[in-house]
Each structure stands twice: as structure tokens, then as C-alpha cells.
Amino acid sequence: MDRALLNALFDEAVAKAQPELAVTRFLPAQPKGRTLVIGAGKASAQMAAALEKAWPGPIEGLVVTRYGYGQACERIEIVEAAHPVPDAAGLAAAKRIVDMVAGLSADDLVIALISGGGSSLLPAPADGLSFEDEQEINRQLLASGAPIGVMNLVRNQFSTIKGGRLAQAAYPAKVVTLVVSDVPGDDPALVASGPTLPLKGTRADARRFVELYRLDLPAAAIKLLASDENLAPQPDEAVFARNTSATIASAALSLEAAAALARQRGVESAILSDAIEGEAREVARVHAALAKEVAVRNRPFNKPVILLSGGETTVTLRGKGRGGRNGEFLLSLAIELDGVAGVTALAADTDGIDGSEDNAGAFVDGTSASRMRAAGIDPLAYLANNDAYTAFEAIGDLFVTGPTGTNVNDFRAILIR
Known part of the structure; x- marks a missing residue:
């Protein structure tokens, strides 16, 4: 008994966090131009299905989720990839998403559906790093015992998509991010390493955390960390001024x-x-x-x-x-x-x-x-x-x-x- x-x-807690109930309460206004849906995470496919069902106009896009977590959609493509260590399917999906948001106009709308697990589902190594380097960085972080905020700040240093870079690539389109939060305190920029939401923190902070948690990073990662290359954008930059975010489900x-x-x-x-x-x-x-x-x-x-x-x-x-x-x-x-x-x-x-x-x-x-x-x-x-x-x-x-x-x-x- x-x-x-x-x-x-447990069932009640999970039911409260179902995307089908939450997404429809946070629908943005339709744009003059295109509506493009992107996303990543273990709940992103369910979020996409709910959004597709509720959206009154044309819609298209691509969302990546963990193997076995897919959901049938008609207009939004669902791709499955590996979690918690990235694989080639996630790498290919991340590249396609970056290509999709390139060349949008100020009349276009990007809806980003973000949930926990997206960090490994959107691998995109920075210049000078191999995909294997990013996999090893992820393994090191998962074994380190570091809190999620630390892991994401470190991950962001080595990515071309995390830490707000995806929203930066979509500029001047408006980006609306809907988040199912799996992080303590519900900071949306921490969920899935914030591909559309820049995270506070510096390269110096990341170097300090790498030392503190004794991360044995690949040589290419150590070299990048010592430089000023591939720096993540900061939250107060003008490219993010029109963008909004909402946490639609949380612990x-x-x-x-x-x-x-x-x-x-x-x-x-x-x-x-x-x-x-x-x-x-x-x-x-x-x-x-x-x-x-x-x-x-x-x-x-x-x-x-x-x-x-x-x-x-x-x-x-x-x-x-x-x-x-x-x-x-x-x-x-x-x-x-x-x-x-x-x-x-x-x-x-x-x-x-x-x-x-x-x-x-x-x-x-x-x-x-x-x-x-x-x-x-x-x-x-x-x-x-x-x-x-x-x-x-x-x-x-x-x-x-x-x-x-x-x-x-x-x-x-x-x-x-």
C-alpha cells in the first residue's frame, strides 16, 4: 500500500510536467514570416507534438531527442540520438539545425523547445576540436561529480551551438525558448547548456572549474581553454534583445x-x-x-x-x-x-x-x-x-x-x- x-x-508529478498540458499555455504570436521549430532534450519530441497540434499556421523544423523517446509528428522532423555520451546522429542533427536558422529575417520566428539531455544531443565541437574530443569532455564531466552549472559552463567553451550561440546564429529572427527544466533553481540558461540562452560566466571561470574538478581534458581542449577563441556571447548583447524564454514545467x-x-x-x-x-x-x-x-x-x-x-x-x-x-x-x-x-x-x-x-x-x-x-x-x-x-x-x-x-x-x- x-x-x-x-x-x-510520482505519476502525479510526471503528469504535471507533461508538455501537452504546458506548451499550449505559452504559445507566442504568429509572425509575419516563417515559423521554424528547433529543439533538443528528452522531452523535446513530446513538446514538438504538442506545439504542432496547437499551432494555427504553417510550421516546420527539426527536434532531436534520445533514442526511444521519439514522438510522431507531421510537420516537425524528429531525430533520435545518443545520451548521455553524444554520437554521430546528434552531431549531424546539430549541423542541420544550425544550417536551418541561418539566413532568417527579422519577420521570422524561431521556437526553441529545450529540455534536459539536450547537452549531449546537440554536439558541435569548436574549431580545432574533434568529435571524439567533445565525447571525452562529456565523459570527464559526467564522472567528475560537478554540479550542472559547472558542467554546462565548461561544455559551453568547446561548442559552436551551446551558450546562446544558436540564437546568435538565428539573428535577426526572434527566438522564443520554451523550457522543461531539469536543473536546480530552474535557470533556463542551464537546461541543455542553453543553446538559445547565453549563460553568465567567463572563460576564466571555466579554467578554474577544470582545475578544481581535476578534469583530464584532451590536449586540443586545454589549448582552446587557454586562448580567447570561441568565447561564448554574454546575456546583455544586442542580438538577444528581442528574444524571450519561459519555463513551462519544473520540479x-x-x-x-x-x-x-x-x-x-x-x-x-x-x-x-x-x-x-x-x-x-x-x-x-x-x-x-x-x-x-x-x-x-x-x-x-x-x-x-x-x-x-x-x-x-x-x-x-x-x-x-x-x-x-x-x-x-x-x-x-x-x-x-x-x-x-x-x-x-x-x-x-x-x-x-x-x-x-x-x-x-x-x-x-x-x-x-x-x-x-x-x-x-x-x-x-x-x-x-x-x-x-x-x-x-x-x-x-x-x-x-x-x-x-x-x-x-x-x-x-x-x-x-
Whole structure:
């Protein structure tokens, strides 16, 4: 029963973030000239389908999404490519999008449909860098444990499309960016590395982050980073003056919807934050400490209660196991909650895929760690090897949804009876 309730809250959070409901509320006015749709991300195909259905005039364009996340469209072409490490399909799609926006007039409109995952789906290496260099940069960032803002600022230094460069290429056409946010704090320029929205930050900042997170970048990337070439545009430049953006779905809205459903089901909830960052295993320890405080001392919230949180944790790779950041969070949580009665938790990625595996997340309760040990799994050893997927697979507690059509980052719910 408790797992069914947590599952229902996840479904409600995902439903609130569905592009079909959100896109139509933010339609821009029709232009005198052409309407061109571009986009990238795990929710971009669903955004394109919703826009195509609602748009009253001629429309054309190309949107790239992750393999398996496609959606049938009649006038907007959908291309699938690799995530989280870019591939040749994404490279070709990025080039086609840049070519599409070239030569537009001030009477034309570009609608950019941007969601999480777009960073790897639009690879476009700067001059002097190979495609393999960009792939390696992405791998380094994914393994670094750096927060999304840092990763995107670094990525932007090595791209011809990220950091507002795509909108710069579309000038003088007006660019309207619609964003399904998967980043803590919902800064639209951070989603998908902001292809149409310039990000604050300098080349010097990027160099400092590369040193801080000990990124072992390719030689060509180090050379570019030391120069003043391929600098990203800044937000106050004139080419962006007519452009607008709107965040049409976010973790905050989804958590509020889940909290409302919990109250309807007779359980109070507390939204801890929609913007939690940090190492997944450390974030789990904080959540576990709070859950145990409620379970044992009935403070700072009265039982029964559901603790809700969102955001984007990170994983610093130490081992060679399988699983994403939600699995890492949950395995750490299972260790901390070992033997604690009356606590059930679900953590999952709202796009339906945690990392590169087939699960969205998993369930945890006070028996999870002991059941793992009974199955021959040492939770501490598997956490050390970043192998949460195998641990939860062994006890049958993976949470599998398939692609959800949206992406507003992590969803975490802990029920304390």
C-alpha cells in the first residue's frame, strides 16, 4: 500500500510536467514570416507534438531527442540520438539545425523547445576540436561529480551551438525558448547548456572549474581553454534583445502537485526543496537522518508524513558498477535506514531513466539492506563500486516506468508512518 501511494505521487508529478498540458499555455504570436521549430532534450519530441497540434499556421523544423523517446509528428522532423555520451546522429542533427536558422529575417520566428539531455544531443565541437574530443569532455564531466552549472559552463567553451550561440546564429529572427527544466533553481540558461540562452560566466571561470574538478581534458581542449577563441556571447548583447524564454514545467510545480495528491490521500507532506544538489550518497545520509528523527522522535514533522524533494544530485565515479544518481542515493539511504521500521522511500528520475540503465529508480524500506545481504549483496561494497542497479535488481525493487515524455529531474518521496 505504501509503495502504491509513492508510485501514485510520482505519476502525479510526471503528469504535471507533461508538455501537452504546458506548451499550449505559452504559445507566442504568429509572425509575419516563417515559423521554424528547433529543439533538443528528452522531452523535446513530446513538446514538438504538442506545439504542432496547437499551432494555427504553417510550421516546420527539426527536434532531436534520445533514442526511444521519439514522438510522431507531421510537420516537425524528429531525430533520435545518443545520451548521455553524444554520437554521430546528434552531431549531424546539430549541423542541420544550425544550417536551418541561418539566413532568417527579422519577420521570422524561431521556437526553441529545450529540455534536459539536450547537452549531449546537440554536439558541435569548436574549431580545432574533434568529435571524439567533445565525447571525452562529456565523459570527464559526467564522472567528475560537478554540479550542472559547472558542467554546462565548461561544455559551453568547446561548442559552436551551446551558450546562446544558436540564437546568435538565428539573428535577426526572434527566438522564443520554451523550457522543461531539469536543473536546480530552474535557470533556463542551464537546461541543455542553453543553446538559445547565453549563460553568465567567463572563460576564466571555466579554467578554474577544470582545475578544481581535476578534469583530464584532451590536449586540443586545454589549448582552446587557454586562448580567447570561441568565447561564448554574454546575456546583455544586442542580438538577444528581442528574444524571450519561459519555463513551462519544473520540479517545483511537480512537487507541489505530488504534495496536493498526498493530502487528498490523507497524508501530510513537506517539500524539503526542489533544488537539492550534492553527492547523491551524502544527500541520502541527510534525508535518512531527517527520516529517522521523524520516525523515532516525531520531529520536526508529525507522523504520518511524506518528505518530498527534487533537484539534481551528482555521482563521483569510483567504481565500475551500474546505476544512476537515484540508485546511488537509494543504496546509501538503504544502508542508513537498515532496521528502521515504518519508513518507505522512492527516488526516480522523472524522465523514466536513471543514468544509462532501464529503470527510473527503486524502492527502499528498513528491510532493503538485510534483504540484499540475504541475496549475497554487501550494500557497502556495492555502493563503493557505484553498483546500485545490481543491488536493487537482486531484491526485485527496481522501479521501471519506461520513457515518460518529460524531464524535471529527480523525484524523491520518503513516507514515515
